[in-house]
Amino acid sequence: MIATLGHISILLALFAALCGIVSPILAARSAQARYLEIARYAIFAQFILVTLAAATLIYGLVATDFSIKYVAFNTTRATPVYYRITGLWGALEGSLLLWEWILIIFSGVTAWIYRERHKETLPWVIMIFSIVSAFFLVVLAFLSNPFEAISPVPADGRGLNPLLEDANMMTHPPLLYTGFVGLTVPYAFAMAALITGKLDGAWIVSTRRWTIIAWFFLTAGNLVGAWWSYHVLGWGGYWAWDPVENAAFMPWLPATAFLHSIQVQERRSMLKVWNLSLIIIAFSLTIFGTFLTRSGIISSIHAFSSGPVGGFFLVFLAVILLASFGLLAYRADMLKEQPELDSMVSRESAFLLNNIVLVSALFTIFLGTIFPLISEAVAGVQVSVGAPYFNSVTVPLFLLLVFLMGVGPMIAWRRASWDNLRRNFLWPALGSLVFGLALFVWKVKEFLPLLGFTLLAFVVLTIVYDTALALRARKRIAGEGIIRGIITLARRNQRRYGGLIVHLGVVLIILGIAGSMTYSLEKEATLALKQELQIGNYRILFEGLKGSRQPTHFRVEGAFRVFHNGNDDGILTPALKFFPTQQSPIGRAVHQSSLSEDIYLILSGFSEVDRNQATLKALVRPLVIWMWIGGFVIAFGTLICIWPMKKTEPSET
Amino acid sequence: MKKNRRFLIGAVIILAALSYMIYGGMQEAIVYFVTPSELKAKDHAPTEKFLRMGGMVVKGSMKKDLATLTYRFDLTDGGATFPVFFKGVPPDLFTEGKGAVVEGRIGADGVFKATTIMAKHAEDYSPHANGKPPANSFVPAEEARAK
Numbered sequence: 055m056i057a058t059l060g061h062i063s064i065l066l067a068l069f070a071a072l073c074g075i076v077s078p079i080l081a082a083r084s085a086q087a088r089y090l091e092i093a094r095y096a097i098f099a100q101f102i103l104v105t106l107a108a109a110t111l112i113y114g115l116v117a118t119d120f121s122i123k124y125v126a127f128n129t130t131r132a133t134p135v136y137y138r139i140t141g142l143w144g145a146l147e148g149s150l151l152l153w154e155w156i157l158i159i160f161s162g163v164t165a166w167i168y169r170e171r172h173k174e175t176l177p178w179v180i181m182i183f184s185i186v187s188a189f190f191l192v193v194l195a196f197l198s199n200p201f202e203a204i205s206p207v208p209a210d211g212r213g214l215n216p217l218l219e220d221a222n223m224m225t226h227p228p229l230l231y232t233g234f235v236g237l238t239v240p241y242a243f244a245m246a247a248l249i250t251g252k253l254d255g256a257w258i259v260s261t262r263r264w265t266i267i268a269w270f271f272l273t274a275g276n277l278v279g280a281w282w283s284y285h286v287l288g289w290g291g292y293w294a295w296d297p298v299e300n301a302a303f304m305p306w307l308p309a310t311a312f313l314h315s316i317q318v319q320e321r322r323s324m325l326k327v328w329n330l331s332l333i334i335i336a337f338s339l340t341i342f343g344t345f346l347t348r349s350g351i352i353s354s355i356h357a358f359s360s361g362p363v364g365g366f367f368l369v370f371l372a373v374i375l376l377a378s379f380g381l382l383a384y385r386a387d388m389l390k391e392q393p394e395l396d397s398m399v400s401r402e403s404a405f406l407l408n409n410i411v412l413v414s415a416l417f418t419i420f421l422g423t424i425f426p427l428i429s430e431a432v433a434g435v436q437v438s439v440g441a442p443y444f445n446s447v448t449v450p451l452f453l454l455l456v457f458l459m460g461v462g463p464m465i466a467w468r469r470a471s472w473d474n475l476r477r478n479f480l481w482p483a484l485g486s487l488v489f490g491l492a493l494f495v496w497k498v499k500e501f502l503p504l505l506g507f508t509l510l511a512f513v514v515l516t517i518v519y520d521t522a523l524a525l526r527a528r529k530r531i532a533g534e535g536i537i538r539g540i541i542t543l544a545r546r547n548q549r550r551y552g553g554l555i556v557h558l559g560v561v562l563i564i565l566g567i568a569g570s571m572t573y574s575l576e577k578e579a580t581l582a583l584k585q586e587l588q589i590g591n592y593r594i595l596f597e598g599l600k601g602s603r604q605p606t607h608f609r610v611e612g613a614f615r616v617f618h619n620g621n622d623d624g625i626l627t628p629a630l631k632f633f634p635t636q637q638s639p640i641g642r643a644v645h646q647s648s649l650s651e652d653i654y655l656i657l658s659g660f661s662e663v664d665r666n667q668a669t670l671k672a673l674v675r676p677l678v679i680w681m682w683i684g685g686f687v688i689a690f691g692t693l694i695c696i697w698p699m700k701k702t703e704p705s706e707t
Numbered sequence: 708m709k710k711n712r713r714f715l716i717g718a719v720i721i722l723a724a725l726s727y728m729i730y731g732g733m734q735e736a737i738v739y740f741v742t743p744s745e746l747k748a749k750d751h752a753p754t755e756k757f758l759r760m761g762g763m764v765v766k767g768s769m770k771k772d773l774a775t776l777t778y779r780f781d782l783t784d785g786g787a788t789f790p791v792f793f794k795g796v797p798p799d800l801f802t803e804g805k806g807a808v809v810e811g812r813i814g815a816d817g818v819f820k821a822t823t824i825m826a827k828h829a830e831d832y833s834p835h836a837n838g839k840p841p842a843n844s845f846v847p848a849e850e851a852r853a854k
Binding site for chain 1: 721725728729731732733735736737738739740741759773774776795796797798
């Protein structure tokens with residue numbers, strides 16, 4: 055019954071989306087304002103209808119209406135309400151609906167906020183939104199219907215994949231989707247600018263905040279994914295260069311490049327074509343990512359079952375690329391005029407280099423991700439590209455990026471003088487060299503980690519030094535103390551100081567990655583009762599096994615007492631979960647974090663005969679916690695960037 | 708056109724560096740996907756190549772020694788079987804009669820020395836429906852036909 059309601063909402067929303075596509079064209083042809091009204095209503099109608107459809111499916115999941123196939127496949131009567139709701143994005147059909155829902159929320163909010171402004175471009179923005187929305191609605195209505203009925207109605211559902219029963223299921227997919235979909239806003243404004251020919255860069259100013267928000271959600275989505283992988287998947291890693299992880303990460307690269315290069319356009323009216331291309335690529339990659347994830351073309355733990363959806367996505371992707379770049383070529387004449395680079399030693403060129411590095415990273419990751427497809431299609435040889443490829447290619451690029459992160463924000467626009475260079479970089483450079491030398495003497499002997507840590511220190515020192523100089527000036531001018539001064543500076547130039555805080559967050563994340571990539575320890579052993587395992591500074595004592603019945607599964611956990619440098623740090627209990635629907639157990643690893651390192655325990659087996667033997671895998675992973683701390687720092691910096699404070703930023707719209 | 712030439716030189720340098728990195732990276736990280744049948748057909752000569760072999764763990768072939776954490780088992784694709792040796796902790800989903808993918812090299816004794824075992828499974832994890840394997844399992848099609 056409710057399934058019909060959901061399906062009808064989808065069909066009506068599709069009709070509204072078609073109105074949203076057609077009416078701006080009619081408006082442009084006939085110059086009649088009522089068509090513009092229709093366009094706006096079309097967006098709001100989609101907003102209401104898709105929200106209704108999503109609410110219907112959530113209701114079906116919570117009320118365990120097993121007459122809906124999707125509900126039957128993704129919940130059971132025993133599933134807690136929490137995971138019934140997250141079942142919305144537990145499989146293909148539901149996650150497409152979630153995507154469409156977020157898209158239409160973004161569209162609705164955009165259309166509402168800009169209802170009085172951008173009179174000329176807004177109809178076209180609505181048209182772009184409606185095109186994307188219509189695509190998803192067609193998929194939802196005809197190819198991958200979340201409201202499909204099942205008969206006979208099963209007595210109980212089959213339930214979510216046990217790996218997905220985790221608290222992060224509430225955060226990771228919605229965050230990532232919000233990031234993906236958020237990129238549609240700058241894309242839609244860019245396309246509208248191309249269509250109307252208003253290419254002065256107003257589209258960049260009006261979407262700046264949206265881009266920052268989308269970027270933040272992309273970052274957060276990827277980080278939470280890494281965290282999830284780290285603490286749930288039980289292999290002690292947070293990133294495997296899995297094709298689907300790559301799909302989620304790839305849009306982040308052009309989005310990051312875009313955030314930097316639009317500053318060059320705002321300031322110097324350069325890079326117009328480049329910026330348009332970047333946002334087209336970033337948006338296309340979100341669609342490509344869904345294609346990779348949902349078509350099952352590359353086997354991956356994330357990939358859902360294959361179906362006609364994959365091919366349809368590919369067609370849509372081709373249409374987007376052709377239409378967008380076609381439009382760009384059509385407007386090429388209007389984009390020609392722009393000033394040239396004054397000097398290689400300038401902020402423009404630092405940002406340009408940052409863009410080249412980011413796009414290079416994107417290219418190498420893209421190539422590695424699709425190489426198996428190319429190889430099989432062209433040569434008929436099945437291959438896979440392992441993590442070593444991605445590491446060896448991206449590590450140098452990211453180190454270069456870290457260096458630029460130190461240089462970019464401090465170097466002068468147009469042409470940096472020796473004076474500027476000396477004032478901003480002499481002390482930070484010397485400081486980081488001393489730091490690197492100290493690290494070398496103390497512990498770090500390998501080249502790449504040493505270079506990495508030194509560059510990270512360089513970035514931190516440039517930021518601290520620059521802020522200190524500014525604070526000294528505040529003290530001299532207004533007699534402000536440190537705290538008061540920092541507040542004034544941040545208020546006066548939100549984007550700059552917010553951006554610098556984000557940079558500090560990125561530094562922390564890279565610190566965590568570098569530490570755990572370089573200095574991890576790993577050991578495995580089968581332990582009898584009261585036996586010990588020594589790893590690094592840790593001694594792990596096996597104290598026994600315990601079984602317990604949980605609502606959805608049977609759980610066997612091992613008790614391991616952890617001694618760190620001889621101190622008793624308490625008991626860790628890695629577990630194995632046995633689900634009745636699964637033939638093999640699901641591991642539940644546990645870890646104990648400190649600022650310097652994590653101890654990570656995985657119970658990988660136990661002897662069933664006498665139950666006093668456990669096979670344990672132990673890992674020591676240094677500095678991992680800084681990745682998650684860095685995430686919070688980025689969130690804080692982003693907040694400072696986008697916090698609305700009109701009077702300090704008159705150019706902000 | 709001084710500016711154009713500089714631009715060109717820059718582009719060439721970047722492209723060259725990038726190609727070199729990609730080529731070097733691929734050399735050490737590319738993994739060839741093979742089936743037990745293909746390996747048997749090649750007379751299982753020891754090879755330097757890093758391989759990834761997918762198949763099903765033959766029931767009754769698993770010999771594990773928990774004290775030393777060593778595993779010996781046969782992988783089959785329905786046609787041929789190939790012996791595998793692994794030292795370490797396999798993933799949770801690794802068990803007899805299930806699909807598994809191993810990565811490693813073939814040793815001089817003709818046994819596949821696996822450094823990694825993957826026992827991935829599809830999101831859609833129902834037991835084989837209508838006699839077909841789940842859509843994304845690593846079990847090759849031959850195995851499905853052999854069943």
